[in-house]
Amino acid sequence: MILEPVNPAIAQAVGLMCRERDFREFSAVTGLYDREQLSLWMAGCYGSLEGLLAASADDGIPVCVGGAVHIRPGTAALLFYATDCFDEIGLPMTRFIKRQYFPQLEAQGYHRIECVTSAAYPEMHRWLEVLGMQREGVLRSYGAGGEDFIQYARVSGARTTSH
Incomplete structure (x- = not known):
């Protein structure tokens, strides 16, 4: 596997x-x-974002x-998309994300790593759970066409709040 910073051409x-x-x-x-x-939208939005990677x-x-x-202090949102060759x-x-990428994010001060994924995408749900993320809840009518999504997160060093 070859990792490199993403660029607009790769994102597209x-x-x-x-x-x-x-x-x-x-x-x-x-x-x-x-x-x-x-x-084209992906190239424009993701092609120059610092910290995103492309894998070959x-x-x-x-x-x-x-x-x-x-997305806010201590919180990062994940994004991911792949071709049908991802199985290769x-x-x-998976090993890279679990052993290196998530620990690097946590070392940079991120205590919450979150993502949303389509409720109709069980393969992604299983993969996120393998990565150590936990399902937090369903976001009803989150998509442009009213599709439901599921919120996942990995939380480290969580503190309790006092009132």
């Missing part, structure tokens, strides 16, 4: 060839239902784009 290429279920999920949160339009199989062809985006790097990617 992976978006154009992303798995059908990733396309449906991103369409639901963007309102873009044309692959070309969605891939050993042949150098990009397979996935993902990473964490700072799925195991090393």
